[in-house]
Amino acid sequence: MSNIFQITRVLLDAYEVAANSTDEDMEAAAVVILQYEDSLEDKADNYAGLIAMIDGEVDTIAREIERLTALKRTRTSLKDRLKANLQTMMITLDRPKFKTELHSYAIQKNPSSVRIVNINELKMHPMFWKEPKWDESELDKTRIKAVINDGGEVPGAELVQTESLRIR
Secondary structure: OOOHHHHHHHHHHHHHHHHOOOHHHHHHHHHHHHHHHHHHHHHHHHHHHHHHHHHHHHHHHHHHHHHHHHHHHHHHHHHHHHHHHHHHHHHHOOOOEEEOOOOEEEEEEOOOEEEEOOHHHHOOOHHHEOOOOOOHHHEOHHHHHHHHHOOOOOOOEEEEOOEEEEEO
16 A cells, blocks of 8 residues: 555646546546545545554553652652651751761751842842842842852842751
């Protein structure tokens, strides 16, 4: 069986012959058209079946993505809770560092970061905005951090330093 492009080409040629020919050529073109139109319809049915099968696969993949995303969220949450429990135990027992045969555990300070206290105060300082959309995601926190580290004051923002557990 021919592919859809070959069928299309033959049918276009036959239509052109039928439109611009004598009765004898027109009859031959009609036979070709009837034969290839059946092939075209069969090919179209095969395409429709393939498209339906691919749609089913796409739906299955989408459900699997949702399942894996939920599983990832669950496992990440469990990991975070376990790590928080371990960190709480270390802080409660005043043991910021210890080693075992398998791992080293330490509560370490994270690099300081900018916490927005009052975004409305920051709106009065356009130098801290990448684009004036007045959304926190558009703040230039690197610039704010540099100003505060250099001894300046930025109304509506402050530096915070958090701690987190490191397991090596």
